[in-house]
Amino acid sequence: MINLVTGGAGFIGSYLIDDLIHKNEKVICLDNFSTGRIENIKRWVKNPNFKLINHDIINPIELDINKIWHLACPASPYHYQTDPINTSKINFLGTYNMLELAKINNAKILIASSSEIYGDPELHPQAETYNGSAKTFSDRACYVEGKRIAETLSFDFNKIHKTDIRIARIFNAYGPRMLPNDGRVISNFICQALMGKDITVYGKGYQTRCFCFIDDLIKGLNKLMFSQYSKPVNLGSQKELSIIDLAKLIKRKVNNKINIIYKDLPNDDPMRRKPDLSLAKNILNWESYTSIEDGLEKTINYFNEILKKDDKN
Ligand code: NAD
Numbered sequence: 001m002i003n004l005v006t007g008g009a010g011f012i013g014s015y016l017i018d019d020l021i022h023k024n025e026k027v028i029c030l031d032n033f034s035t036g037r038i039e040n041i042k043r044w045v046k047n048p049n050f051k052l053i054n055h056d057i058i059n060p061i062e063l064d065i066n067k068i069w070h071l072a073c074p075a076s077p078y079h080y081q082t083d084p085i086n087t088s089k090i091n092f093l094g095t096y097n098m099l100e101l102a103k104i105n106n107a108k109i110l111i112a113s114s115s116e117i118y119g120d121p122e123l124h125p126q127a128e129t130y131n132g133s134a135k136t137f138s139d140r141a142c143y144v145e146g147k148r149i150a151e152t153l154s155f156d157f158n159k160i161h162k163t164d165i166r167i168a169r170i171f172n173a174y175g176p177r178m179l180p181n182d183g184r185v186i187s188n189f190i191c192q193a194l195m196g197k198d199i200t201v202y203g204k205g206y207q208t209r210c211f212c213f214i215d216d217l218i219k220g221l222n223k224l225m226f227s228q229y230s231k232p233v234n235l236g237s238q239k240e241l242s243i244i245d246l247a248k249l250i251k252r253k254v255n256n257k258i259n260i261i262y263k264d265l266p267n268d269d270p271m272r273r274k275p276d277l278s279l280a281k282n283i284l285n286w287e288s289y290t291s292i293e294d295g296l297e298k299t300i301n302y303f304n305e306i307l308k309k310d311d312k313n
C-alpha cells in the first residue's frame with residue numbers, strides 16, 4: 001500500500017507520516033517546504049518505506065499510489081494571507097491535480113477541509129448540514145473559498161469519475177511541531193509567555209474556538225479514511241474556549257508575571273466556532289479525549305525545548 005501525503009512536512013502531515021510508517025506502510029511525502037520543515041520528517045529520510053519529493057502541487061505530477069492524504073496548504077491566517085492568490089491556486093489547482101492523480105490510480109483520497117468553510121457562523125454549534133456564512137470579498141476568503149471549491153471539486157470527481165473521496169472538516173488543531181512564528185493563537189501565546197513578552201489578544205478576546213489536540217485528530221483522520229462515508233465530517237474538540245480565557249490559562253501555566261495586552265481584531269475574524277460532532281461520533285465512533293490542560297502541557301514543553309535550542313544557536 002503506497003500512501004501519498006501532500007503537505008507531509010507540515011504540522012498535521014508529519015504526524016500522519018509517523019503513524020503510517022509505524023504501521024509499516026509505504027509513504028511518499030510531497031511538500032514544497034513553504035510552511036513545512038525538514039525537522040518534522042528527518043527521522044524517516046533513510047527509512048526504505050519513505051520517499052520525499054520536493055514539489056509544488058500547483059503543478060501536476062505522475063506517481064503510482066494507492067491512497068492520498070491531501071493536506072498541502074498553509075493553515076495559519078498569517079501564512080495563507082501573505083500570498084492569497086497562491087492560496088486560491090493551491091486549493092483549486094492543487095486539489096484538482098491530486099483528484100486527477102487519485103482518478104488515474106483508482107486511489108482513495110482524503111481532503112483536509114476546514115471549519116473555515118462555515119465562515120462567521122450564524123448557527124451554533126456547526127453541523128455539516130449548515131451551509132455557512134462566508135464572504136467572497138474578505139482577507140480570509142482565499143482560504144475559505146479555496147476550501148469550499150476543494151470540497152466541490154471532490155464532490156464532482158466522486159459524481160463523474162466515481163473517485164473514492166473522504167472530506168475532513170478540521171477545527172483548530174494544535175500540538176508540538178507547530179511553527180513558533182506561525183501566527184496562530186496557541187503557538188503565539190505560548191511562545192510569548194515563554195519569552196516573557198506580553199500576550200497579544202486580538203479584539204476583546206470574547207471570540208471562541210475549540211482546540212483539538214493533534215493525537216486525537218490523527219485518530220479521527222484514520223477512522224474517516226477507513227470509513228465508508230464520502231460526505232464531509234467535522235473533526236474537532238467540543239470544549240469551547242474564549243481567547244481571553246485561553247490567554248489567562250497559558251499565562252497561569254507558563255508565567256504569571258507577564259501582561260495580557262489587546263490589539264485590533266483582524267477583519268472578518270469569526271466570533272464563535274464549535275463543531276457539532278454527532279456525525280463523527282455516530283459513523284466513526286470518534287471524539288477528542290485530550291483535555292486542553294494536558295494538550296497545552298505537552299505543547300508548552302515542546303516550545304520550551306525548541307526555544308532553548310534557538311537560544312544556544
Ligand atoms: P502546515 O502549514 O503546518 O502544513 C502545510 C504543509 O503543506 C506544509 O508542509 C507546506 O510546506 C505544504 N505546502 C503548502 N503549499 C504547498 C504546495 N503548493 N505544494 C506542496 N506543499 C505545500 O498546516 P497544517 O496545520 O499541518 O494543516 C494541514 C492541512 O490541514 C491544511 O490543508 C489545512 O488547511 C488543514 N487544516 C488545518 C487546521 C489546523 O488547525 N491545523 C484546521 C483546518 C484545516
Ligand code: UDP
Pocket residue numbers: 076077172183184185186188189200201202203207209243265266269270
Ligand atoms: N488570536 C489572538 N492573538 C494572537 C493570534 C490569534 O487573539 O496572537 C485570535 C484570532 O484573532 C482568532 C483566534 O485567536 O480570533 C484564533 O486564531 P488562529 O489564527 O489560531 O485560528 P483561526 O482564526 O483560523 O481559527
